Amino acid sequence: MRGVFTFLVGVTATANALSDYSDQKVCRFHTKNVTEVKLKLQKYQDVSTDIWTRSSQFVDVRVPANIVAELEGCEVIIGDLKDTIAQTYPSAEAQSLEKHFEEVQQLLQTQDPFSVLKGRHDIFFDQFRDLDTIYTWLDLMELTFPELVKIELVGQTYEGRDMKALHISANNQALNPEKKTIIITGGVHAREWIGVSTACYFIYELLTGYGANKRETKYLNHLDFLIVPVFNPDGYVYTWSHDRLWRKNRQQTYYPRCFGIDIDHSFDFHWTGIQDFPCSEDYSGEAPFEALESESWNNYINESKSEYTIHGYLDLHSYSQEVLYPYAYSCDALPRDLENLLELSYGLAKAIRRKSGKNYKVLSSCEDRGSDLTPGLGSGSALDYMYHHRAHWGVQLKLRDTGNHGFLLPAKYINPVGKEAYGALKYFCDFILNPEL
Ligand SMILES: [Zn+2]
Known part of the structure; x- marks a missing residue:
């Protein structure tokens, strides 16, 4: 078991290696x-x-x-x-989780996972975590809850990193014969760290609640979850090592000096090559699915997950505090079942407000993308692609804040944002499990 931790290295981003934004x-x-x-x-x-x-x-x-x-x-x-x-990076002392992981493992030898984890303040959520630490933590979740969790390989990135999905399921075929599934993705945009931590927060709540709380037990008995906390591993690593504000992946483009495709413009649904130069932040690539992450994702959900019926898709981004429903590519395209889709979207916003008092605006993704004013700005998004091809319900959540910190939300907000967004996830699960729909 100890072998799992061998690749955990305390990577601390040093200030001098990072892009300097002082001016x-x-x-x-x-x-x-x-x-x-x-x-x-x-x-x-x-x-x-x-x-x-x-x-x-x-x-x-x-x-x-x-x-x-x-x-x-x-x-x-x-x-x-x-x-x-x-201020968004952990301090050197706060960085290492190795001791914490080892303690948890020791306790697990004699106690059940629920009593080990639930009563305990999980220091994992005290700071944002680098990719190695997150992947080690996912391994720990798999070791702790072997009956519920399987780590799956979605594909590999341009720089050769694994894209990992956590498949959470109580494997209850009698209660979930169609494999009703909710998919959650975080970190499509590298600098949106709060989406990554929130996806991890969901994993933790679902797993530690199973068998202990009525709701989580019901969710895991009747639903499968596929959660990808870091959809853009290369970009995420780059935000830790080089440039905190990096957004795209790290693929080489046709222009030698510019790297990166915006994964959220790379999906093959109403894809249009954005006129922008490869150096721009929302460069779509020269063809749909050119970003390896979106291509791998397409293969993964349509090949290894072809028999799953995907009822919900939740894509975690930041910032602005918004609930965005499809479509992103055009405001003229009417989503199916609009009345219920709006009920879902307003329900998610209300669930958040009831948890924390925070206001999340509900609007169509096309308005947020600006494609109501300039056609093409919202093309090729993960939300549109998933909603159109695979998921019956699909929503993008843009988490906190509304601009005081923007992408640079301090770590003290990890737990409050996790909590309010988890309130929304519970609403989403209840909505999908409602037999009237
Ligand atoms: Zn984003």
């Missing part, structure tokens, strides 16, 4: 029109800018500090980007 700020423009903002930025083509989020009320952009004063309508929401970035 950058984040501006908010109070408009929903991303094209209008792009026009303002056009005359600064020789400097690096990056659109962080576009929502129904605002567009946030990272810009060099020296142009802020000239940008009409810019409200600075993050003034010290370097410091805000530094």
